[in-house]
Amino acid sequence: MKKQKINVVTLGCSKNLVDSEVLLNQLSKDGFEVVHDSNDADSDIVVINTCGFIHDAKEESVNTILQFVDAKGRGDIDKLYVMGCLSERYKTDLEQEVPEVDKFFGKFDLKALVGELKATYRPEFIYERKITTPSHFAYLKISEGCNRVCAFCAIPGMTGKHVSKSMDDLVKEAKYLAKSGVKEILLIAQDLSYYGIDLYGKGMLAELIQKIAEVDGIEWIRLHYLYPTKFPMDILPLFKTVPKLCKYIDIPLQHSSNNVLKHMLRQVTTEETEALLQKIKEEVPGIAIRTTMLIGHPGETKEDFEQLKSFVSKHRFDRLGAFSYSHEEGTYGYKKYSDDIPEDVKQARVEELMGIQQIVSSQLNAERIGQTLKVIIDREDEEFYVGRTEFDSPEVDGEVLISKEVSLKKGQFCEVEITSSEEFDLYGNVV
Numbered sequence: 001m002k003k004q005k006i007n008v009v010t011l012g013c014s015k016n017l018v019d020s021e022v023l024l025n026q027l028s029k030d031g032f033e034v035v036h037d038s039n040d041a042d043s044d045i046v047v048i049n050t051c052g053f054i055h056d057a058k059e060e061s062v063n064t065i066l067q068f069v070d071a072k073g074r075g076d077i078d079k080l081y082v083m084g085c086l087s088e089r090y091k092t093d094l095e096q097e098v099p100e101v102d103k104f105f106g107k108f109d110l111k112a113l114v115g116e117l118k119a120t121y122r123p124e125f126i127y128e129r130k131i132t133t134p135s136h137f138a139y140l141k142i143s144e145g146c147n148r149v150c151a152f153c154a155i156p157g158m159t160g161k162h163v164s165k166s167m168d169d170l171v172k173e174a175k176y177l178a179k180s181g182v183k184e185i186l187l188i189a190q191d192l193s194y195y196g197i198d199l200y201g202k203g204m205l206a207e208l209i210q211k212i213a214e215v216d217g218i219e220w221i222r223l224h225y226l227y228p229t230k231f232p233m234d235i236l237p238l239f240k241t242v243p244k245l246c247k248y249i250d251i252p253l254q255h256s257s258n259n260v261l262k263h264m265l266r267q268v269t270t271e272e273t274e275a276l277l278q279k280i281k282e283e284v285p286g287i288a289i290r291t292t293m294l295i296g297h298p299g300e301t302k303e304d305f306e307q308l309k310s311f312v313s314k315h316r317f318d319r320l321g322a323f324s325y326s327h328e329e330g331t332y333g334y335k336k337y338s339d340d341i342p343e344d345v346k347q348a349r350v351e352e353l354m355g356i357q358q359i360v361s362s363q364l365n366a367e368r369i370g371q372t373l374k375v376i377i378d379r380e381d382e383e384f385y386v387g388r389t390e391f392d393s394p395e396v397d398g399e400v401l402i403s404k405e406v407s408l409k410k411g412q413f414c415e416v417e418i419t420s421s422e423e424f425d426l427y428g429n430v431v
Contacts, residue, residue, distance in 0.1 A: 004032065004033075004045055005032070005033040005035070005042065005043045005044050006032050006034050006035070006046075006047060006117065007035050007036075007038045007045070008020050008023060008024055008034065008036050008046075008047045008049065009036075009037055009046060009048045009049065009064065009068075010036065010037060011048070011050050011060055012051025012053065012061075012085065013051065013053075014139045014186070014188050015141050015188055016051060016084055016085070017133070017139060018129065018140075018141045018188075019049060019084070019107070020036065020049045020132065021129035021131060021132055022110065022126065022128075023110060024036060025125060025128050025129050026119065026122060026126075027117065028130055030120050032117075034130065036130075036132045037132075043077060044077065044078045044079065045077065045078060045079040045080075045081070045117065046071070046077050046079070046080050047082075047083060047113070047117075048061070048065055048068065048082050048083070048084070049084040050064075050065070050082060050083065050085055051084065052084070052086035052088065052090065053085065053154060054154075054323070054326035055328075061084075065080075065082055065101065069098060079102050081104075081113065081116070081117075082101050082103075082105070083106070083109065085159075087104045087106055088106040088107040088158045088159075089154070089157065089158050089330075091106060107159065127173040128173075128176050129176075129177075131177075131180060134394075134410060135180070135182065136183045136411030137183065137185070137186065137394060138182045138184075138186070139186045139188050140170065140173060140177070140185050140187055140212075141165075142164065142165055142187055142192065142208065143162055143163060143165060143189040143190070143194070143195055144159055144160075144162075144163050145160045145163050145190060146191050147162045147194060148191060148227060149267075150264055150265055150266060150332075151265045151331060151332040151333035151337070152294060152297060152326075152328070152331060154328040154330055157330045157331070161198075162190070162198055164194075164198050164199045164204075167196075167211055170208060170212070171212065171215065175215050177218075178217030179217070181217075182217070183217065183218065183219045183220065184218075184219065184220040184221075184222065185212060185218055185220070185221050185222070186222045186224055186393065186394075187208075187209075187224060188224045188225060189225060190225065191225060191227045192205055192223060192226045192227075193229075193230060193231055195208060195232075196208070203232050205234075205235055206232065206234045206235045209223075210238065213242045213245065218244060219413065220390060221242075221244050221245050221246065222246045222248055222390075222393055223235075223246075223248065223249050223250060225250055225252065226249060226251045228268050228272075229267045229268045233279070236280065239283070239284040239287065240284070246390035247287045247288060247390055247391065248287065248290070248390060248391055248393065249280065249288070250290040250291075250393070251291055252291055253291045253292070253293065254294045255294060255304075256270055256273060256308050256311035256312075257305075257308060259300075260299060260300050263297060263299035263300075263337070264294070264297055264333075270307075270311075277289070288318035289315075289317055289318055289319070290318065290321075290396070290397065291321075292321045292322070292323070293308065293321070293322045294322075294323060294325055295308075295324050295325065295346055295349045295350045295353065296349060296350075297341075298337035298338060298341070300325075305349055312356055312360070313356055313360070316360050316363075316364065317357070317360065319361075319392075319397050319398075320353075320360075320361075321396070322354055322357075324343070324349075325339070325341070358423050361423050362421070365398070365422065365423070365424070365426055366421050368421060368426055369418050371418050372415050372416065372431055373389045373390075373400070373415070374389065375389055375400050375402070375413070375414055375415070375416045376412070376413050377402075377409065377411060377412045377413075377414065378394065378399070379410060380410070383401075383404075384402055384403065385401075385404060385408045386399050386401060386402070387400045387414075389426075397424075398424040398425045398426065399426070400416055400418075401426070401427050402414075402427075402428055402429065403427075403429050403430075405429060406430040408430070414430050414431075415431040416428040416430055417429055417430075417431050
């Protein structure tokens, strides 16, 4: 009999995307026809991989579930399953409130879900994935869970304690990705800084980077989500000695005021943060630093926000995102604090901070004019080839728009002279 067609819909972060890619590969190995994020109503079964981090993400997940509940009610699909973080966090409530879903699975229930779909779980293929990103880059999740105790964060309640993957398994996965055509690997985790401590008794991120750099075919390695507390300083020399390591670091600081950092339980001070940023820039001249700021945390005063604005203006981050505080059940902040800052105030502060960053980004991009930069081509649109430098991560950072005077292919590296700039994007010509 012909295997059923399964559509896996992924919501949330790149870590969820990796989980979906593993599931897609398991089902594909068993002969199922699989698609990812399809809007077509021609799949027999839909699996939604949900996010449960903050209010907006939860709302998107619930709305997506209800959308496919309607599709099931119309007879467009036969079966509907839900997995991932929202399901992990609210499984009992969801089962009661959305009985139309055939079954809910938690974040770590891959084997059970595969079995429910009448497929054979194949552990020998667990480090192979059906890549859903453009074929030249992929995410490599090096650990799961988090041992930090940030007051605002619900992630540890969904993912549990930090669990590192072994270096041997990660190198095996990196080799598989390289053979699949991947040229850029983005290392991701809830916290890269903690990698290896549970397995090897000490941080091993530097050693892991060196091992992945030895994999033939991989040309760029990018680091996402390094916690500032107990930052792995031994990775800094690698930016000079490992040519494949992009001069790019994602270090979510969340805030700069000592008062707010204390309320957040971030275990770091303003002074320590300033010293860390200075050390990174001294050790790695020209490095691009991406960060994230959390606005409107309980206890944040006008003075705290003014201090944050000054901090962002002073440090001129290459990339910065900001989001407003979400009062999440089960967190320390939910139990300890009242959500005392009105939503309109939070949003106004977010917009004000991003306005400052827009000016900074525009100035930094203008400084790139006249430089020649190595660029990887992500896609082609009607007017330009669209690529990125080593200072830009896919989907979250700026892009380089390249004139079509020279024919280029997706995944190709080329040298581009920057001719003009906007707030977040660059324009250039192939050298």
